[in-house]
Amino acid sequence: MSAQARDTILGRIRTNLKKGPGLTGPPPAVRIAPPRVAPEAYVASFKERLEALAGRVHHVAQPEEALAIVQGIIGDKSTVASNAPILARCGITRLGNVQSGFTDAASLKEASAQAEYGITSADFALAETGTLVMLSSHEEARMASLVPVRHIAVVETARLLSGLDELLGRLERPNDQTASMVLITGPSRSADIEQILVRGVHGPGEVTVIFVGP
Amino acid sequence: MPASPPPKIQETLGKPQLQLAVYTNTGRLVEARRNAVRAEAFPDYQELRDHANAVKRHTIENLDYYLEQFEQNVTRRGGHVVFAETGEQVSHFILDLAKKRGSRLIVKSKSMASEEIHLNHHLEEHGLESVETDLGEYILQLNHETPYHIVAPAMHMTRYDVAEIFERELQEKETDPEQQARIARRVLREKFLRADIGISGGNFLVADSGAVLIVENEGNARLSTSVPRIHIAIVGIEKLIPRAQDLAVFLKLLGRSATGQALTSYTSLLNGPRRPGEVDGPEEFYVILLDNGRTRVLESEEKRQALYCIRCGACLNICPVFRKIGGHSYPWVYSGPIGAILTPQIHGVERDPWLPYASSLCGACHEVCPVKIDIPKVLLDLRQDVAQSPSGGGSQALGYRLFARLMSSPMLYRLVDRLRILARPVMGGGWVKSLPAFLNRGPLQGWLAYRDLPGLAPKSFRQQWRARQGGSR
Numbered sequence: 293m294s295a296q297a298r299d300t301i302l303g304r305i306r307t308n309l310k311k312g313p314g315l316t317g318p319p320p321a322v323r324i325a326p327p328r329v330a331p332e333a334y335v336a337s338f339k340e341r342l343e344a345l346a347g348r349v350h351h352v353a354q355p356e357e358a359l360a361i362v363q364g365i366i367g368d369k370s371t372v373a374s375n376a377p378i379l380a381r382c383g384i385t386r387l388g389n390v391q392s393g394f395t396d397a398a399s400l401k402e403a404s405a406q407a408e409y410g411i412t413s414a415d416f417a418l419a420e421t422g423t424l425v426m427l428s429s430h431e432e433a434r435m436a437s438l439v440p441v442r443h444i445a446v447v448e449t450a451r452l453l454s455g456l457d458e459l460l461g462r463l464e465r466p467n468d469q470t471a472s473m474v475l476i477t478g479p480s481r482s483a484d485i486e487q488i489l490v491r492g493v494h495g496p497g498e499v500t501v502i503f504v505g506p
Numbered sequence: 507m508p509a510s511p512p513p514k515i516q517e518t519l520g521k522p523q524l525q526l527a528v529y530t531n532t533g534r535l536v537e538a539r540r541n542a543v544r545a546e547a548f549p550d551y552q553e554l555r556d557h558a559n560a561v562k563r564h565t566i567e568n569l570d571y572y573l574e575q576f577e578q579n580v581t582r583r584g585g586h587v588v589f590a591e592t593g594e595q596v597s598h599f600i601l602d603l604a605k606k607r608g609s610r611l612i613v614k615s616k617s618m619a620s621e622e623i624h625l626n627h628h629l630e631e632h633g634l635e636s637v638e639t640d641l642g643e644y645i646l647q648l649n650h651e652t653p654y655h656i657v658a659p660a661m662h663m664t665r666y667d668v669a670e671i672f673e674r675e676l677q678e679k680e681t682d683p684e685q686q687a688r689i690a691r692r693v694l695r696e697k698f699l700r701a702d703i704g705i706s707g708g709n710f711l712v713a714d715s716g717a718v719l720i721v722e723n724e725g726n727a728r729l730s731t732s733v734p735r736i737h738i739a740i741v742g743i744e745k746l747i748p749r750a751q752d753l754a755v756f757l758k759l760l761g762r763s764a765t766g767q768a769l770t771s772y773t774s775l776l777n778g779p780r781r782p783g784e785v786d787g788p789e790e791f792y793v794i795l796l797d798n799g800r801t802r803v804l805e806s807e808e809k810r811q812a813l814y815c816i817r818c819g820a821c822l823n824i825c826p827v828f829r830k831i832g833g834h835s836y837p838w839v840y841s842g843p844i845g846a847i848l849t850p851q852i853h854g855v856e857r858d859p860w861l862p863y864a865s866s867l868c869g870a871c872h873e874v875c876p877v878k879i880d881i882p883k884v885l886l887d888l889r890q891d892v893a894q895s896p897s898g899g900g901s902q903a904l905g906y907r908l909f910a911r912l913m914s915s916p917m918l919y920r921l922v923d924r925l926r927i928l929a930r931p932v933m934g935g936g937w938v939k940s941l942p943a944f945l946n947r948g949p950l951q952g953w954l955a956y957r958d959l960p961g962l963a964p965k966s967f968r969q970q971w972r973a974r975q976g977g978s979r
């Protein structure tokens with residue numbers, strides 16, 4: 293069925309466009325804008341943008357400080373953590389109420405569904421918009437930042453970029469590396485009922501980002 | 507003037523509460539957009555619109571090429587591309603797959619393409635449970651309604667409407683939107699965790715990556731595409747852009763034009779099933795490329811720009827007609843100005859000949875469109891098509907011919923001017939709201955069904971003119 297539909301559709305397109313296979317001309321040149329935030333202002337800009345969306349941002353020099361903040365937030369609540377090395381380096385994965393080391397989707401799903409907190413890192417962070425960039429891999433699972441009630445990301449400060457343009461300038465085709473790139477900009481929200489803002493509709497209702505390092 | 511717009515229009519105009527809800531909600535979105543595209547906030551906005559228009563033009567002019575490129579890049583990563591000419595082909599494919607995999611429960615995130623083809627209805631007819639998970643869409647599904655607006659599907663409802671629906675369908679009494687959202691989260695979470703198939707739409711198809719891009723705020727699209735074992739995206743063939751790097755332009759325009767957001771809460775770029783080493787994600791990945799009349803739109807070189815649309819909804823929010831008659835008065839799932847130029851091209855102008863006329867041609871839609879579709883121009887072209895269509899325009903064309911003849915002949919004009927005295931009893935003074943039965947037929951009937959006609963002036967133009975000239979001639 294599909295093969296036949298394919299030929300019909302492509303055929304109709306060529307007939308109606310009065311063209312054969314191939315391009316009629318080159319596409320317009322790609323337009324990547326120059327950075328709008330200077331590197332020394334990355335953290336401040338990220339913080340301002342994410343806080344405007346009701347997210348929280350911390351900046352610490354040492355891994356132990358990140359651990360202390362995480363402990364302060366999660367207390368003894370059930371938590372899942374991704375396999376990002378920075379989480380182990382900070383000592384987060386050794387906490388008693390933190391489950392990590394998941395290598396299969398079924399057990400991760402079960403644990404995340406019960407968890408109050410999901411802790412991940414991020415591959416990049418975007419200063420212009422307060423965005424976390426998550427590339428799915430053996431280190432970062434999709435569900436850890438999605439299924440639990442709240443999300444905490446512990447990210448090396450050096451992962452900050454100016455914005456979307458710089459990200460796409462560096463990763464010309466993000467899917468060369470991953471099946472899934474997700475940009476997270478603030479908590480889950482909806483305004484479907486009377487345009488009244490509600491957070492945490494399906495994804496996490498709280499997002500906290502901790503930058504580690506100078 | 508072609509008659510017979512749907513009775514829904516009258517019904518909407520008669521409901522002050524509905525009018526207020528739609529007016530307020532579109533007003534908020536207009537405000538949010540305006541703030542986000544201010545020159546201080548978005549300095550290169552106008553240049554990006556031009557650029558986006560050029561990229562879309564190029565893509566649509568080479569649609570076959572980019573579809574094939576997209577297909578190759580999905581297949582290369584172990585995903586599957588399915589071409590579908592019609593809605594039946596889509597449901598057939600999904601039913602078949604569900605049967606082979608033994609799946610019964612489907613979670614769905616927002617997809618206008620699936621609304622076009624009444625997918626849920628077909629799936630449910632065959633015993634599958636297909637649950638809408640976007641909060642607005644979920645409410646609509648419970649109430650058996652179609653989306654009112656492409657971005658804010660339940661825009662016409664108040665919290666009290668939602669409370670009634672929840673009480674009836676879920677036995678939950680609650681009027682607070684925050685608590686209503688909690689209820690939906692709880693009910694739907696359980697579905698997400700059990701479903702084997704997740705269906706999504708797609709805002710863009712990225713040809714050089716073989717990827718589907720989805721923007722959303724709630725996280726239900728992420729859940730639909732991450733948790734179930736199978737992900738199926740249903741997307742119209744016109745949603746292509748050539749390169750992932752083009753997203754630098756399109757994402758900036760889409761979020762700001764739709765809701766005033768620089769980026770929505772979540773933007774997912776998905777290509778193929780989970781790769782070796784990745785912990786989670788679907789094991790099977792399908793993209794259904796839906797034609798459903800789109801290739802027809804390519805026929806006209808001037809009007810095919812309707813396919814550049816990125817479904818931001820800005821033209822609906824700003825449109826004085828949409829804001830009055832609302833989203834359910836339009837004949838198809840796409841309402842507002844974009845619906846008025848897309849629907850007649852897909853269904854043929856004869857089906858709803860009134861539609862291209864449901865516009866004051868004020869031009870606001872063109873002004874806000876992030877991809878600069880010249881909607882008023884396309885509407886005018888469509889009116890011409892209506893006038894030339896066999897059923898549409900006979901009497902209209904004749905009317906204009908008579909009018910032209912009359913206006914270009916001083917003698918005829920004087921004659922008709924004298925005859926006006928005969929029309930006084932029916933049309934004199936004030937506003938004419940109805941005509942005597944013998945006149946109230948044909949085109950005149952259509953005219954007065956939705957407008958009042960100014961009555962005849964006490965003195966004709968010629969009489970007034972002579973008086974003004976003080977008899978100097």
Ligand code: SF4
Pocket residue numbers: 763814815816817818819820821822844871874875876877878879
């Ligand atoms: S026609 Fe333009 S303004 Fe209207 S929904 Fe499409 S992209 Fe937005």
